[in-house]
Amino acid sequence: MSRPSSDLASFRSRLKTARHIVVLTGAGISAESGIPTFRGAGGLWRKYEATRLATPQAFAANPALVWEFYHYRREVCLSKEPNDAHRAIAECQKRLASEGKDLTVITQNVDDLHHRAGTTGVLQLHGSLYRVRCTSCKKVWDDRNSPICEALADKGAPDPDTLDAEVAKEDLPHCPTCGGLARPHIVWFGENLDPKVLDATQRYLDECDLCLVIGTSSVVYPAAMFAPMLAARGVPVAEFNIEETGATAALGYHFAGPAAKTVPEALKAFESNEQ
Secondary structure, three states: OOOOEOOHHHHHHHHHHOOEEEEEEOHHHHHOOOOOOOOOOOOHHHHOOHHHOOOHHHHHHOHHHHHHHHHHHHHHHHOOOOOHHHHHHHHHHHHHHHOOOEEEEEEOOOOOHHHHHOOOOOEEOOEEEEEEEEOOOOOEEEOOOOOOOHHHOOOOOOOOOOOOOOOOHHHOOEOOOOOOEEEEEEOOOOOOOOHHHHHHHHHHHHHOOEEEEEOOOOOOOOHHHHHHHHHHOOOOEEEEEOOOOOOHHHOOEEEEOOHHHHHHHHOOHHHHOOO
């Protein structure tokens, strides 16, 4: 099997003629804004036991602990800013729209940095830290309050050794409509992705004629199969990552290095109309 190309001129030529671009992003793009990843060095799932913090069973057993963990993550993300990769994608989307073309971001991230950079129509496979869902009536709403409730004010990261929380259940976030206990609108381990999000994702993948895969380890399914599936169909796929992944060999392009540097450089063709 031939090695993927790192020829920027070739990629930019593809970019110039593409009409339906899909950008798949993972934790690596946000790591460069200072947001912890999950499986890499210093990742959250190396520090914490995921089954005690990110499953429906964990929430049922100790909602205060789960909320403390997600409140900590919300506060960390609110303190960070989109980086040059996020901004380059948003700018590219606007330029494409002015040419009658489209760019759709499909992300595994829950930090909303794509939104804050100005990208519209983002498909969030795993939900958002800033959306909340009632466990009773299933109402979903946006919530960017800091803190999300007074009982969690000034709470930092849970202690990984004790994983204990002292917040009373009645002081946690509750539904403004029915009063039921609220939970983060996140797809936890053991839960299915939202069928509506999956259907929309499939529609964009079906139309896609160029794909960028940015900052993902390509190990979390179903997202891990999207890029190889497109490549097998003959769609040019460009991977932007610090290092090669299990999917690299099957893709058309691989650009190594920090996304905040490689992505703006690759999308520069839209700024100067380079060939």
